[in-house]
Amino acid sequence: MDLTGEKLCEKFASCVNSRPLKRAARYRVGVDLGTANVVVAVVDEDGRPVAGKLKRAQVVRDGLVVDFVGARDILTKMVRELCEELGEELVDAACAVPPGTGAADSKATMYVVEASGLEVRNIVDEPSAAAKVLGITDGAVVDIGGGTTGISVLRGGKVVYTADEPTGGTHFTLVLAGHFNLPFDEAENIKLDEKNQKRLFPVLKPTMEKVTDITGRHIRGFDVKAVYLVGGASALYGLKDVMADALGLEVVVPRYPLYVTPLGIALSCP
Numbered sequence: 001m002d003l004t005g006e007k008l009c010e011k012f013a014s015c016v017n018s019r020p021l022k023r024a025a026r027y028r029v030g031v032d033l034g035t036a037n038v039v040v041a042v043v044d045e046d047g048r049p050v051a052g053k054l055k056r057a058q059v060v061r062d063g064l065v066v067d068f069v070g071a072r073d074i075l076t077k078m079v080r081e082l083c084e085e086l087g088e089e090l091v092d093a094a095c096a097v098p099p100g101t102g103a104a105d106s107k108a109t110m111y112v113v114e115a116s117g118l119e120v121r122n123i124v125d126e127p128s129a130a131a132k133v134l135g136i137t138d139g140a141v142v143d144i145g146g147g148t149t150g151i152s153v154l155r156g157g158k159v160v161y162t163a164d165e166p167t168g169g170t171h172f173t174l175v176l177a178g179h180f181n182l183p184f185d186e187a188e189n190i191k192l193d194e195k196n197q198k199r200l201f202p203v204l205k206p207t208m209e210k211v212t213d214i215t216g217r218h219i220r221g222f223d224v225k226a227v228y229l230v231g232g233a234s235a236l237y238g239l240k241d242v243m244a245d246a247l248g249l250e251v252v253v254p255r256y257p258l259y260v261t262p263l264g265i266a267l268s269c270p
């Protein structure tokens with residue numbers, strides 16, 4: 001990952017759910033409707049992050065909208081708050097869908113975004129959005145989100161292979177909940193606190209190996225030199241090393257994997 005991408009994510013991280021970094025002449029919005037989180041990224045005309053919101057929400061499953069009204073209400077509130085903070089109407093937006101999503105499901109995502117008052121100027125696929133921020137045209141983008149792990153192989157800037165497997169961040173939490181006999185939400189909070197993660201590694205390692213096996217199975221047969229991890233669960237302590245050892249490939253984990261795709265979506269707005 002090039003430095004520019006890391007810097008963009010760092011800047012974005014500094015303003016998510018906080019105050020806007022600056023005013024701009026024109027704003028471009030990226031909406032990422034995820035299984036675990038809804039993220040809105042706002043960049044200026046030059047693609048510099050200026051503001052953002054993240055909310056935990058259960059309105060999407062496996063990248064597809066399952067609760068239209070809930071998604072619309074959450075997004076509308078997030079967009080309204082951003083407009084107030086920026087003192088400006090936000091209009092131009094891009095949204096994303098998993099690669100291979102059909103026309104009907106893409107439309108559902110677009111309708112949610114338009115119901116929030118934004119106008120959709122572009123619909124991109126998630127790995128292509130991530131690749132923009134990663135600064136890559138080749139390699140495997142592995143998105144370990146809430147519900148699923150999405151594996152995409154890029155060649156020459158195009159997605160040439162894609163798969164989605166139902167193991168994601170939620171499964172790590174379920175393993176912890178089972179191991180420590182805790183309710184899901186408590187286990188989730190323990191997992192998210194990065195100072196606990198080293199201690200949790202032995203408990204989570206088998207699930208990391210599962211994600212690694214899944215990844216290895218899908219990228220086999222492609223000339224992949226590096227694997228780029230994005231999505232919130234990529235941040236887990238130890239995951240990068242487990243993958244790199246087992247796959248024998250370079251594994252790149254950005255400092256803020258949760259923000260790579262949302263920022264890439266905003267950058268995909270013309």
Ligand SMILES: Nc1ncnc2c1ncn2[C@@H]1O[C@H](COP(=O)(O)OP(=O)(O)OP(=O)(O)O)[C@@H](O)[C@H]1O
Binds near residue numbers: 231
């Ligand atoms: N620092 C962290 N360490 C470990 N896990 C994290 C961290 N931050 C977020 N997560 C996990 O990442 C997951 C959410 O990631 P993300 O927002 O990328 O998913 P999503 O886009 O909502 O879901 P999907 O892509 O599956 O639709 C959750 O399971 C959350 O617990």
Ligand SMILES: [Mg+2]
Binds near residue numbers: 034261
């Ligand atoms: Mg996601």
